Amino acid sequence: MDTKTDQQLRIGFIGAGNMAFGIAKGVLSGKVLPVNVKVSAPSSRNLGRFQELNISTTYSNAEVVLSSDVIVVAVKPHLVPMVLSEISQHVTGRHVVVSVAAGVTLATLEELLPEGSVVIRLMPNLPCVVLEGALLFARGACATPEHGVMLRSLLENCGLVEEGPEAWIDIHTGLSGSGVAFVYLFAEALAEGAVKMGMPSTLAQSIASQTVLGAGQLLRDSKKHPAQLRAEVCTPGGTTIYGLHALERGGLRASTMNAVESATERARELGRTSAATGGRK
DSSP states (O other), X not given: OOOOOTTTOOEEEEOOSHHHHHHHHHHHTTTOOGGGEEEEOSSSTTTHHHHTTTOEEESOHHHHHXXXXXXXXXXXXXXXXXXXXXXXXXXXXXXXXXXXXXXXOHHHHHHHSOTTOEEEEEEOOGGGGGTOEEEEEEEOTTOOHHHHHHHHHHHGGXXXXXXXXXXXXXXXXXXXXXXXXXXXXXXXXXXXXXHHTTOOHHHHHHHHHHHHXXXXXXXXXXXXXXXXXXXXXXXXXXXXXXXXXXXXXXXXXXXXXXXXXXXXXXXXXXXXXXXXXXXXX
């Protein structure tokens, strides 16, 4: 791919779900112009919100590829082989193909695309839609460090962007991709506990969401270990240590670790299934 500034890069999204929308918002909050972004989907169901951002839309995946430098494949994992088979003939050396499909390996992606294709595997999470995502990417065999720098620059407004070995991608899926839902479950439980004790539901939900937000921001910005911050909240014989004891009795720590493990293993399973069904060109 020729060296281009973010403003010059043309970005295409195949798939119009939440991940595509979140990344598109982040890209547009940087230097990329809406005129240089295009999104395809098989129906108009999710395209309206992209059109509100002045992004052009189409039902043709091929059209997206032909008019883009960076192609973000944002479809369900089981659809990746079909989509890549459809667009493969249009992918050239100038393209960078970025997949956000959970579990689909770089090897599978490279096998389904022309030899020498530049492929990057990216795992974002839902908070990208509010520009507070956690994104991890791994480069394929033909993707250079410069491609990594380009992707970081494009995504920097989406939230935290890190690069690592592919083995970490499925772990990141369990930790942060699925972990967002674990946090929502905990926030729901916090609010329900307050409702049980007599607080109105709407107020309890509002306070629970602010508690999660504030705790997360303090954890990120203070650079302290979670255990250190937890200790700072606890006072001898106080309310917090009693509550923490109740959580430990309920197995919160072990259950959360098991949840991350289960989600990670499921991502790996999806990868094996995709590899088995993809086949060679």
